Amino acid sequence: MSTNTTTPPTTGENKRQLNFEILRIIAMCMIITMHYLTKGLNVPKLSEDLSLSNMLWWLIYAFSVGAVNIYVLISGYFLVDSRWRIDKVFSLYLTVWLYSVLVPLTLGAMGIVDLGRLSLGDWQQLLLPIEYEHYWFATAYVMMYILSPVLAIAVRSLNRELLRGVIAGLVVLFSVLKSINPYLIPWDKYGNDVLWFIVLFMIAGYIRRFGIQASITLRVLTYILTSILILVSELILGVIVNRTGKMEYMLDMLCANNHILVLLASVALFTAFIELKTDAIHEKTGKMILLFSSSTFGIYLLHENLLVRSRWASWLGVDRLNNTALKLLFLIISIVVLFIVGTLIDRVRAGLFNMFIKKKTHTI
Secondary structure (H helix, E strand, O other): OOOOEOOOOOOOOOOOOHHHHHHHHHHHHHHHHHHHHHHHOOOOOOOOOOOHHHHHHHHHHHHHOOHHHHHHHHHHHHHOOOOOOHHHHHHHHHHHHHHHHHHHHHHHHOOOOOHHHOOHHHHHHHHOOOOOOOOHHHHHHHHHHHHHHHHHHHHHHOOHHHHHHHHHHHHHHHHHHHHHOOOOOOOOOOOOOHHHHHHHHHHHHHHHHHOOEOOHHHHHHHHHHHHHHHHHHHHHHHHHHHHHOOOHHHHHHOOOOOOHHHHHHHHHHHHHHHOOOOOOOOHHHHHHHHHHHOOHHHHHHHHOOOOOOOOHHHHOOHHHOOOHHHHHHHHHHHHHHHHHHHHHHHHHHHHHHHHHHHHHHHHO
């Protein structure tokens, strides 16, 4: 089998590459899919239900579970050679804060939710979203971005062997050991923290500098086979948990961001898209891709808001479905609706935000 080596992009920092923007959109579709299954359909664990329909949902979930890792890999791939800016930190924080506060206020004004029933803890998350992990991803990402210039220096200064050794050590510590350990590691947060994002940053930086010597066919096959292996492992452990009541922790860990199988699947899909050729994409189609890809973070902040995350599926009527085919259809409908609504809202947010920045700059 022939091999190809990935090479860093030659375009400028500010020029968006459509292959990564397409992957960004796909990753958000995967995230919506996981939330649809867990918070909309409330699919039971395979230890509780081994029906064919439930296996189908977990197969879809297994192919989607690497989405968060993919987002961080994309960021790390570019941040390792990007200029760090303090205004980017401010922009990220303000964007998260606006969604965290304005979405509940809007829902309250429309009479959809009763803000008076929110607890002190709820208001802490809404008003201080980064500090209180209203969106755990945003908290971890902002922390990673603040650390990114230090991480980038480390990636650029180490030779191939040293960097590979550092990454191997990190992967063993934060992924391999927890993947085979039947008991909870006290400091492990399922990969939902900045420590795991740092590992992904280092991996992405290595790929940016030295590439991956594997054919695109092998990368795609690795993603497919690893995703199927996640499902098979879920089935086996589900049967064990059902019959013995043991190893439930390992069953839960199989879909954690830092499980070794999830890591392999996400890296395989990410590197496959590095090789994707987009020259034949029409200019108008490219603009549409950029429109949706630039709004993916806003789509996440909208549908994962504290007052929306457990409600949006029922607003679409998902809780009233009792047919597998209809549930699959509504999965597609949910993705389309969230992308359209989320993109429209984020474009308004971006327009107002840009007006504020320009006005502020002009005043200064």
